[in-house]
Amino acid sequence: MAEVFEHPPVSVNGCEISAAAIGVEVQNHPASGADTAWESAARALVFRQLLIDEANRLEIMSVGLVDAEGRKLADEDARIEALLEQEVRCPNADETTIQRFYERHADRFTSPTLVEAEHILFSASPDDDLAYGLATGDARMAIRALMTDPGRFAELALKHSACPSREQGGNLGQIGPGQTVKEFEDVLFDLGEGELHPEPVKTRFGVHVIRAGRRIVGEQIPLEFVRDKIAQYLEEASWRRAVAQYLAILASQAKIEGVDIGGADGPLVQ
Template sequence: MTVEPVIVGGQEIPAAAIAAEAQHHPAPDAGAAWQAAARALAVRQLLLAEAERLGIASDECRDAEGRALTGEDARIDALLDREVRTPSADEAACRRYYERHRERFASPTLVEAAHILIAADPDDTFAMGLATGDARTLIRQLQAEPERFADLARSRSACPSREQGGNLGQVGPGMMVKPFETALFGLAEHTLCPQPVKTRFGVHVIRSGRRVDGRQLPFEAVREAIANYLEEASYRRAAAQYIAVLAGQAGVSGVALGSADGAMVQ
């Protein structure tokens, strides 16, 4: 892999140091890991250089878990604490965020679900057609004899849930593939879906059980969490802007440090 030298303030970061750092940056490929490592080391070098310029000593500092920081980490922490200041999130700001994102502060709707899976490859039209026919037959049987669901699941389903009579337990948003979820949450309590439902796993016969609708959490219950989130986001933006200023003053080449919205402090 050919890479451009990474130079910060006229000083090159050794390729060996970037390679060693890359192991701490999981990424889809080696190139992405290298870039992430190069960014982290470039930011670190910028901050250490600025701490040196300002004469910031490495007084003992501890991280959020109470562990003592190394000398360099302590200097960086002290620098950012001194130079990056952000306002506290007040009541009005927290309430505005709550009103704009009310859906984030609600308990999810939960539905007890059971199904019978007729396995088939969705790319095999013939197999899917047979599976759909089998599912329709099962639906007709269950409409006439709903009490047979568990027995039919045990004998016909290709899902491990057959051991529990097809029972999947409580299902919340995002737990199942989209077509299954859409069909399930569209049913009233204790209702058999009248149509087969196709997913990447095959064709499903779905039955809903008890439903517990989501409830909106009151602002007072989430105010502290919102304040923490807003203050953390504000700090990250401010830190990114500060690093961008340092990069412009020192000069950085061979790596893109990103915009002021990027999370560059590792």
């Protein structure tokens, strides 16, 4: 029989957080093990209790706040929101900070390179060695035919391809990063315009003949189009840090038993 770990009682300034409450909270903290989930849930409820106690001390009452979807918050949730709004301050992102972030993370603000893709799919399961081998042989024959006469691509796609793109001569349209399986993408983006890959490309869908078409190289997105998103990101990050620091101060002033809260950057902060 597996050993059952007995968790110690958890309390904040002498106020016990029941095992039942922690058990309910556990469902919000998926983890690799039951003990890890329990500890995460216990820490979240400790942070919550710290905030409720501070709202009580400051006599902060519910102000009828609503969530992002317009639903009225429960009384304790509303009091916590009001407390954080009153006690936690963080600056708005200024133009210099936004500009610096934009320049340091230029790759985040570049449109993806797009490559027009043509392919012929010889369908076979990688688990079926015989079928996969035959499909690879058929793909090699198609590649040899295309090297002799590139203009036959649409004809061969219509005749052999197991992909619906066969009706468009094998043309998949413009493909961006992450839109295809890695094996296909690695080959496609390494080809020049109009270049046929000289070897069959194997994926979980089967064996492909791949030719690249027109390439549209990604370009830098102007700052004015992403300024608001950058400001929102920076301000949300600043807010999370400020709340984490505020919780750390509250925790340092409290007597917490039964769980190691570690840093204050917990689920409630997120």
